[in-house]
Amino acid sequence: MAILELNQVKKSFGTDHKKVDALKETNFQANKGELIAVIGPSGSGKSTFLTIAGGLQTPSSGDIIINNQNLTALNEKKRSKIRLKEIGFILQSSNLIPFLTVDMQMKLLDKVKKGNMTKEELEQLYEDLGISDLRSKYPVDLSGGERQRAAIAKALYSNPSIILADEPTASLDSDRAYEVMELLKNETKNKNTTTIVVTHDIRLIGYCDKVYNMTDGVLTLEKEKQAVE
Amino acid sequence: MFLAWNEIKKNKLRFTLITGVLMLVSYLVFFLSGLATGLESLNRESVDKWEATAIILTEESDKSLPQSSMILDEVNGVDAKESAVIGQINAIAASGDQKNNVSIFGIEKDEFIMPNVTEGKEFSNTNEVIASDSLKEDGFKLGDNLQLSSTEERLTIVGFTDEARFNGAPVLYGDLSTFHRVKYGEAAELNADQINGIVVRTDDLSSVTQNDALEVSEIETFIRNLPGYTEQNLTLNFMIYFLFAISSVIVAIFLYVLTVQKISMFGVMKAQGISNRYLSQSVIAQTFILAAIGVTVGFVLTLISGAFLPSAVPVSFDLAIMILYGLILIIVAILGAVFSVLTIVKIDPLKAIGG
Ligand SMILES: Nc1ncnc2c1ncn2[C@@H]1O[C@H](COP(=O)(O)OP(=O)(O)O)[C@@H](O)[C@H]1O
Ligand SMILES: [Mg+2]
Numbered sequence: 001m002a003i004l005e006l007n008q009v010k011k012s013f014g015t016d017h018k019k020v021d022a023l024k025e026t027n028f029q030a031n032k033g034e035l036i037a038v039i040g041p042s043g044s045g046k047s048t049f050l051t052i053a054g055g056l057q058t059p060s061s062g063d064i065i066i067n068n069q070n071l072t073a074l075n076e077k078k079r080s081k082i083r084l085k086e087i088g089f090i091l092q093s094s095n096l097i098p099f100l101t102v103d104m105q106m107k108l109l110d111k112v113k114k115g116n117m118t119k120e121e122l123e124q125l126y127e128d129l130g131i132s133d134l135r136s137k138y139p140v141d142l143s144g145g146e147r148q149r150a151a152i153a154k155a156l157y158s159n160p161s162i163i164l165a166d167e168p169t170a171s172l173d174s175d176r177a178y179e180v181m182e183l184l185k186n187e188t189k190n191k192n193t194t195t196i197v198v199t200h201d202i203r204l205i206g207y208c209d210k211v212y213n214m215t216d217g218v219l220t221l222e223k224e225k226q227a228v229e
Numbered sequence: 230m231f232l233a234w235n236e237i238k239k240n241k242l243r244f245t246l247i248t249g250v251l252m253l254v255s256y257l258v259f260f261l262s263g264l265a266t267g268l269e270s271l272n273r274e275s276v277d278k279w280e281a282t283a284i285i286l287t288e289e290s291d292k293s294l295p296q297s298s299m300i301l302d303e304v305n306g307v308d309a310k311e312s313a314v315i316g317q318i319n320a321i322a323a324s325g326d327q328k329n330n331v332s333i334f335g336i337e338k339d340e341f342i343m344p345n346v347t348e349g350k351e352f353s354n355t356n357e358v359i360a361s362d363s364l365k366e367d368g369f370k371l372g373d374n375l376q377l378s379s380t381e382e383r384l385t386i387v388g389f390t391d392e393a394r395f396n397g398a399p400v401l402y403g404d405l406s407t408f409h410r411v412k413y414g415e416a417a418e419l420n421a422d423q424i425n426g427i428v429v430r431t432d433d434l435s436s437v438t439q440n441d442a443l444e445v446s447e448i449e450t451f452i453r454n455l456p457g458y459t460e461q462n463l464t465l466n467f468m469i470y471f472l473f474a475i476s477s478v479i480v481a482i483f484l485y486v487l488t489v490q491k492i493s494m495f496g497v498m499k500a501q502g503i504s505n506r507y508l509s510q511s512v513i514a515q516t517f518i519l520a521a522i523g524v525t526v527g528f529v530l531t532l533i534s535g536a537f538l539p540s541a542v543p544v545s546f547d548l549a550i551m552i553l554y555g556l557i558l559i560i561v562a563i564l565g566a567v568f569s570v571l572t573i574v575k576i577d578p579l580k581a582i583g584g
Contacts, residue, residue: 051579051582054500056500056578056579056582057579077504077505080499080502080503080504080505081502081504082502083500083501083502084501084502084503084504085502087502089500089501089582091497091582095497095500095501097232097494097497097498098239098494099235099236099238099239099240100232100235100239104231104235107231108231108232108503109501111231111507112502112503112504112507113502138239166582
């Protein structure tokens with residue numbers, strides 16, 4: 001079942017001869033339980049695609065439908081609510097708040113949104129991410145990899161139906177990068193969520209169910225894993 | 230509150246600095262307001278103590294008590310619930326080495342402006358006076374024989390009263406004949422019907438007098454026309470209002486700088502779907518916490534240092550005014566946070582995330 005749909009979505013920046021078509025007409029669907037990779041060179045439109053899919057910017061034309069809600073018609077305030085409810089962002093640089101401990105980062109989400117993880121689920125998540133011992137540390141006291149894992153915990157904590165990750169492994173070494181992909185895969189499968197990972201690291205695509213390629217704003221399906229199980 | 234408070238806890242130094250600045254500003258505001266109140270009472274406390282409605286002076290005197298001059302008989306034409314005649318003259322009183330500006334009030338003992346006696350006794354003979362107890366701090370005491378600057382007459386302090394300063398000078402209350410002797414010397418008998426004004430208590434100001442040469446001024450108007458009074462108040466109040474503006478601007482700049490530093494953090498939170506409202510409330514809450522702490526500490530410090538001030542400093546604290554000014558300081562600080570709120574609202578989460 002499609003949780004995220006982009007119908008005839010286009011995005012261009014600027015006007016006339018300075019116009020950049022960052023995203024050419026795109027149709028895209030993501031289903032529950034899918035881990036999807038979008039690869040492509042820098043400047044090809046991957047981030048544009050991801051941020052439009054996540055309701056962070058509006059397309060020049062076309063519709064985005066998240067969990068049966070058409071985002072196109074909504075204002076920023078309503079889109080913001082949908083982001084809070086449905087989407088977990090994992091960013092290139094960690095999205096942690098410098099003056100909150102790892103635990104407090106989660107607590108902040110409790111303050112603004114209901115229906116997050118239970119204590120036990122959070123314990124399990126910390127365990128899975130290997131950050132149980134880091135919960136009372138501040139971001140400055142964490143290494144790059146630890147920070148990224150805490151950021152992932154934060155994205156997953158609110159039980160989003162869609163996880164959007166923009167180069168989540170860019171600041172990590174290969175081993176850590178593989179671990180993170182493994183983790184995203186497990187989360188996606190166990191919780192039946194949808195994860196889209198933007199990366200230019202083709203070594204990571206082995207974890208994914210579908211791999212798309214982005215070239216000059218054109219998104220094409222490259223490879224689809226056959227359902228084995 | 231959660232964000233606001235945790236940020237303060239984590240960044241104690243920078244928030245202590247801004248709280249310190251707010252504390253100093255509020256200290257200054259409280260102190261100036263104390264000075265304003267103190268100087269006000271210095272000018273008006275004796276008049277306030279009369280609990281009068283109005284004062285009748287000559288039209289020509291332009292609401293100045295020393296410049297007004299009328300005869301005792303005028304009181305018969307006055308229609309008021311209560312009236313009290315008053316003669317007034319300024320002098321320098323000396324007792325031994327002590328010299329002080331004084332304002333001498335000549336009154337009728339049985340009229341309502343007769344002061345209560347806190348020490349000693351009432352005057353009963355000519356040249357006996359009840360003195361303002363503020364003179365005690367300058368070394369004057371019961372039984373002192375006062376030499377006056379403008380006359381050979383000598384006055385004896387037979388009693389003290391409280392709250393008796395007029396236009397910056399302690400008051401000596403004596404009867405009318407004392408006043409006449411001080412003012413006219415040899416010619417006192419000839420001028421025995423001279424007074425400066427009539428103080429009245431009434432419900433109807435319009436019918437107090439029919440005499441066109443006399444003018445009835447409400448007490449508040451009379452006080453505002455005391456030499457220097459309005460100017461002094463305006464100056465001090467201007468400084469206080471200016472400090473309100475300054476603290477608002479300081480808070481605005483400080484918070485704005487902090488907010489600009491945190492733009493990407495706010496952007497990330499907004500990308501996550503945390504509302505403008507939550508973030509704005511957090512900044513407001515933070516400002517409130519900082520301002521409330523700063524103002525409270527400033528308030529306490531003012532009271533403490535007030536207790537150690539030499540009595541020559543005319544500071545007196547009016548708690549109601551201080552609390553009002555404290556609240557205003559907190560409110561203007563919060564107004565200063567509005568800039569930051571506007572900045573936060575304008576942050577584009579997309580930019581914060583960066584492609
Ligand atoms: N806000 C913007 N204004 C103008 N051009 C933009 C903007 N965002 C992206 N672009 C352009 O769109 C193209 C795609 O950018 P982006 O989606 O960031 O690529 P990628 O993430 O694959 O590196 C680039 O040419 C970029 O310069
Ligand atoms: Mg990008």
